[in-house]
Amino acid sequence: MINTFHTSLPPPPVPPRQGLHPRPGIRVTPLLWFLSVIMILQMVVTFGGFVYLFRKSSMLQTELQGREYDDLIVLKRLQECDVSSDYNTLLDCGKLLSKYRSIISKVSQAEGKAGFLSAGMPFYGSGAVAHMTVERPSGSSASQTLKWNRDHSLLMKVEYLTSPGALKIVVPGDYYVYSQVTFTKVHPKIPLVQTIMRKSADKEDLLLKAFCSMRDEEAHTSFQGGVFRLEKEEQLSLNVTDMKLINFDVTATAFGLFRL
Template sequence: MINTYHTSLPPPPVPPRQGAHRPATGRATPLLWFLSVVMVLQMGVTFGGFVYLFRKSSTISQAAEKVGFLSGSVPFQDSGVVAHMAPESDSGSFTSKTLKWNRAHSLLVKVTYLYTPGALKILIPGEYYVYSQVTFSKMHPKAPLFHSIVSRRSMENKVLLRAYASLNNEKPLTSFQGGVFKLEKDEELSLNVTDTSLVNLEVTSTTFGLFML
């Protein structure tokens, strides 16, 4: 039998095979752009958080150092040069106005203590923070109460700092002073008071020291 059926329509398309993927068109979908923007923003927020925490910790450290200075503690850097002196218990028996210090109970690193003049001798020149704290427990009948940090260089004495105090109702009074100075090799520093017999010589009440910046 001869098939005489003819048509001019094209044949139907072949159905896609299972597992085949549509080729990429080269354009990102809106969802992909959104996710990219979110990731960039998250990275920026994370980096900003680290910067904020770093600056905050630095500010706290600086504040702690300032509190240490005001409280009379020894907040020194790791320069290797430091002195923090404990008072000699019988300093009040000396006629001199210079306080004496107990070497065995003091902190001395790369600084020499000369007992006879009661002075700290600088071995390494540089810029130093020098401080003193004195507690007076008695009044003087005529002279005002004070403590002075005195520098001796080339047989010449110079007052670096002086603080005055005034007792009220005969109660002990503590005064603190400190400052930054450029000190030379072999320069000697001592602490003078109105009268050594008026000073409270407890370790936590009276002290003298320095550290290199």
């Protein structure tokens, strides 16, 4: 028999199959939020880094330009000192030169210390050391003892006596003593020689002696050095054949010592 029954109601829903579940879309939202925050932070940090580098370079360039401008002002003042005859201007120039001498003295001391260390000589922060730069005599002198520029020399726990031109030992011990002299002329009668003399309260003796030979007025440098036991209050000085025969450049003639 054929069923001819009809109805207008929709058919019932199909029950879900076993093992199938709806797509868990809500679980993706925290992950996407975390990745979005990371990307935003990275963009902010990158942009901030570029801004910092740009401002840093701008400040550095401005500082360099300011230094160049200051240098130009100083050069202009020096030119005014050269051409001006005004009394007040000359007084200002004197103050400027005095400051320059103080700065040059500090720089020379630093360079002397750096040169001493770079020469491969041992240096002890708590020890005694001296490296003296030669000073040109102010006038004609018959003395054979060289003088040294106290302001442009390196001195630590060693005293310099200006009048005899000698180094005075403060801390007793074993010292390496050295000297370098550059001769520029030949003496017609006596040989070219440099000697390091040691003087104590009751005697004076010779520590080192070096001879120098020259040909056809060509400059020649002699160097000498040795280790000696030095006591407190002893004085060391450097003598030459004739002061008029040596080179007074600070890199050509020197005298020094350091405690081992």
